[in-house]
Amino acid sequence: MHMFTTQKPQPLVPAAPAQSNRTSMPTESGGLVSRGVSIKGSVKFRNELLIDAEVEGTINSTGNLTIGEHARIRGDIQAKSVKVRGSVEGNISATERCELQAGCTLHGDIEAPRLVVDENVTFFGSAKVAMSK
Numbered sequence: 001m002h003m004f005t006t007q008k009p010q011p012l013v014p015a016a017p018a019q020s021n022r023t024s025m026p027t028e029s030g031g032l033v034s035r036g037v038s039i040k041g042s043v044k045f046r047n048e049l050l051i052d053a054e055v056e057g058t059i060n061s062t063g064n065l066t067i068g069e070h071a072r073i074r075g076d077i078q079a080k081s082v083k084v085r086g087s088v089e090g091n092i093s094a095t096e097r098c099e100l101q102a103g104c105t106l107h108g109d110i111e112a113p114r115l116v117v118d119e120n121v122t123f124f125g126s127a128k129v130a131m132s133k
Helices: none
Strands: 031-033 038-040 043-045 048-051 054-056 059-061 064-067 072-074 077-084 087-089 092-100 105-107 110-112 115-117 122-124 127-129
Touching (some): 043 048, 059 064
Parallel strands (some): 031 048, 038 054, 043 059, 048 064, 054 072, 059 077, 064 077, 072 087, 077 092, 087 105, 092 110, 092 115, 105 122
């Protein structure tokens, strides 16, 4: 004889993110494209996005983009602000700021009014740091 029990469904509660030296979760208003995902084509978004995946194509936004440490991007990026932790093969154009964080690799040119480059960054390209017109 089998016995079955039923329980009242419980609402899903998101787990608290693990503590880390780096912020790996987007803010509540942002999105996440996680590790293991592969995208071919254009990526467009408005506010905030963390990409920790493979993207082959352009990324265009009026918001803030973070390229996660496991990300591999092949294509040009245009956004308000760009933080790179992973690997990018393409040009970056930021209207406010571009930040190359420790351990990242960039093969391409940068154009931004503000540029921050940490130690242990691999950067092959040129940088034009000037106020936008």
